Amino acid sequence: MQFPTQKRKLLKVTESTIAIASTIHCSANNRAAEQRCLALLQDCNSLPKLTQVHTHILKLGLQNNPLVLTKFTSTSSDIYAIDYASSFLFSLESDTRLYDTFLFNTIIRAYAQTNHSKDKAICMYNLMLEYNVLPNKFTYPFVLKACAGIGNLNLGKSLHGSVLKFGFDNDVHVQNTMVHMYCCGRGGIEFARKVFDEMGKMDSVSWSAMIGGYARLGMSTDAVSLFRQMQIAGVCPDEITMVSVLSACTDLGALELGKWVESYIEKEGVQKTVELCNALIDMFAKCGNVDKAIKLFRNMEERTIVSWTSVIVGLAMHGRGVEAVALFEEMIGSGVVPDDVVFIGLLSACSHSGLVDRGRDYFDLMVKNFGIVPKIEHYGCMVDMLCRAGLIRDALEFVQQMPIEPNPIVWRTLINACRAHGELKLGEKITRQLIRNEPMHESNYVLLSNIYAKMFNWEKKMRIRELMDRKGMKKIPGSTMIELGNEIYEFVAGDKSHYQYSEIFEMVDEMGREMKQAGYVPTTSEVLLDIDNEDKEDTLNTHSEKLAIAFALLNTPPGTSIRIVKNLRVCSDCHSATKFVSKIYNREIIMRDRNRFHHFKDGMCSCRDFW
Template sequence: MAKPAVEFHGLAHVLPFPLPRFQKKNIAAMLLAVLASPYKTRTFSARARPTIPTSGLHVLDLIDRASLEADPTLYDKLLKKCTHLGKIKEGRAVHSHILRSKFRDDLVIHNTILHMYAKCGALDDARKLFDEISSRDVVTWTALVAGYSQNGRTEDALLLFPQMLRVGLQPNQFTLSSLLKASGAGPNHRHGQHVHAFSFKYAYDSNVYVGSALVDMYARFDLMDDAHLVFDGLVSKNEVSWNALIAGHARKGEGVHSLSLFREMLREEFKPTQFTYSSVFSACASSGSLEQGKWVHAHMTKSGCKLVAFAGNTLLDMYAKSGSIQDAKNVFDRLVKRDVVSWNSMLKGYSQHGLGKETLQCFEEMLRIGTEPNDVTFLGVLSACSHAGLLDEGQYYFELMKKKYMIEPHVAHYVTIVDLLGRAGLLDRALKFIRDLPTEPTAAVWKALLGASRMHKNVELGAYAAERVFELDPYDSGPHVLLSNIYASARRWGDVSKVRKMMKDSGVKKEPACSWVEIENTVHMFMSNDDAHLQRDEIHVKWVEISGKIKEMGYVPDTSHVLLFVDEHEREVKLQYHSEKLALAFALLNTPPGSTILIKKNIRVCGDCHSAIKFASKVVDREIIVRDTNRFHHFRDGSCSCGDYW
């Protein structure tokens, strides 16, 4: 009968002990061969040929039992295996074994151990070993600098550099790159500039690794001219340097620059990575460049790059923010693996498009498959409930977040609940909720109540909420404008004048309303009563034509949205040239019949424009999408996706 296999931590193997002297050398060689092979777990009978466990993580047991003499190569491979797998417990065991061997003072091995600790995030172990090493070289210092930098301990990483210089060691490209990474996460670019100076001193300024880190550091502080200067000075570039520059522009919201650099990167025959695609999709999302985003997506698909969560999540977000929620759902369904960010992106997309029921269905599916929600998840769910008027559901999920998932609400959650109650007309309950908060309400909380007061024309509560906002955030023009609008709707022109005088005296300036459309990669922007566009005459004629047709269908201009003390006729005239109406007329003139029109606006769409565009969608037989600061409105066949609740 075969002897049962001997188990070592779930790894089955059998070796005859003690080993004959002539087999010891062969066994050591086999150990090294196994460490270079993939991990698998196998079981062998006692009669089978002696075999080594294929994980390699417990070969030290075999070394001790077989009285083998370990060598540096074996230790090196073991430590690298532990580093690769993040096996810190096993790494400590290897370290302990080394301390009992003749290599306990070997600097090369110590550096490998230090790198292992730093890479696995065991920074206390790394620092302890660093302090114990009597003779350190540049690799020792660099390993600890990199460890601190990679684990967010910026100040510790930067403090090591002058100490390293004082002992007479010269930094290498890896030291400088790690220091620049730490500098990029710091409070300002001062440290990064000092490291840049040392890069010049040691002739590493044109090194591709140091140069890429410099580009990234300057880009993170929005110093794009400096980033370009370093980038252009690189003798050779790689994907990392291109990615750093593209990502810098993407973070700044410069969609055009990111796309231009992406095309240039392709012309120079550099292969985009997941990070490249993620940055470009992010840039397209911030600018709402749907067609450009589709082109980049097509390139990604053609290149054979898998749709993993890293780039997939930003692609999903790009489609959602650019108005195509169905494309966002298609991406979500094709992701190789979904993480919590994937689910949150889909939930946020549904919420932004006013699809409350779809949001809740998606959330319940997320819970069903076992993905743990976080505070961002619940923010998306609560926002969806607010936009869709799902009062009971919103209150239920707010309690679920606190009681079942033990997530402490923060300001954004409180704002959504005030918004939820306020939109539903429960202004007294919204005020009570604010007064019962466990923390002092912020300006954002009072702004939510102010917005609800404007919606329901509650002048007294609106004035009260506005006063609270003025105390907390006196230079924000939004609350002043809302209060002015509340007074204007109530025809309290004297109070309107007082608010405007307050704004003038305080130096608060109202952001002018504008709308824009993108046609053939060119953005066309419009202001109210805009007469600066080259097609202004055709635009005005087109809107007069549309206006006449929608009036025949029942559209009646809502002059309460004109916030000026003028007669009724002039009010109606002013309504006809709001920026979104001009943008719509322009798009109708310059896009193929039947195509979808996407208009973006920098403030909330007004009630009259909302009504007019509903009628227009039926007249022109097109889907018209308007994205304002709150959400997307999908107008089709005379109705809106928001159900007139926004």
């Protein structure tokens, strides 16, 4: 952060604005005019109004009036107004008596609330110290919030130092914002926890800040366990706490826990804000009960674009693309203006349901009718859609014609499709190029290794493995979670850590025998190791999905549904095996993988193999 540069910028604005002002006759120190301007600013909530008042300020010669300028700054979130006001204030260097804590706080707050100029809040804070204006207990929540938005941990630590120096470390507002700030900085969660643990008295905001921090980072079990501690501590959670807890449930796929949270909300009378309803909808949709999500959505009195998006994305994940499209049309019909995010949901709905032509039409509609500039995510959806439909060459052509640089995610989508649809040479070529550009990303090597496995080229495959070992890279282990009773169990491949492991492995063997009788043929090319066929089958049999399903078959009543959550995409062998299990054992199996839901029933999967 270069404060002097910032100051120069501010002064530049000042000069041009003074030039405008000097052309107008000024009647300075006009008390009545000041009052009039303040009154106008009171009712100033839009940019056109603000511009009008701006003209008044200049006409009346009030551009040097700190009261007017402070008000002008604080009423607007418009960066132009904030820059304008701060420029004038700091051009008055001759009269530094004007600079007080309140004035700085107002400007710091205004900058902290902007989307892209939070760094200016920090500049103003530095300027404040340079002018020897003392910060007070209100200054730090503003400046820490700005720092949270920037996500700069070192800056945060230095602000923490100032908080201690000025003695505001006992103020609960400052402490809470500090927890929040540390949660937002890369690698800051432990510092956040330290501040949190050392707090004397925590209120619901303190707990929410910490739980929310864990939830955002995907440390969902920590979020849930902290929520339990909050209850033990006797602090009453509010609707904001519940949003974070629900977000953690969503991440874990913990439907039972999510349902418990819902009943807790009802029982405790937690205010059901739009945001809380949205979080509930998202939880139900992503934990496998999209119908419940729809029901909640239909019962909402007020909906936001997030509500619509949550349901559309939910339907997309369940492969109910036609309904997602219908809901999108209903949304447009009801006058809601779509944003870029809802289009990502809509395009992914088309992708997961094989609606290629609809998807292409919506992409055009987005650009032509709604003026949304497609982001890489939208292009990614289109590539994914073409790939799933097996149109690899179309997808490649699409990528080559994209006006923006394809990111590695787009390339990996294409590579995966090449592998799945047997375009192995093309896949190998793209992957080699990708590895040259992104040599330290482990999944690129895994992709190449998978392609060689499919080519039965064990030698090249081994070389990739060795290369990964030399570079110290490891494959992310696949794991599957299952919720049973009040516990969440997690399995990894070949997992023997569970107390029931011998029964689970026996069950897996039994499943294998039954499946073979029913005609199941193991897809051995999915196995990444170079071993003979019999061992390969063995490795496939102990994939985390199969262990979790065996565990569920052992511990749940016959005929009941089984819900499992996989951290990566389900492998094609487990996908095929689960179809057989659903028929043989007469169980509905609902599997969420990294991309979508698979509802297995009677030997079929809802994804219709569009995965």
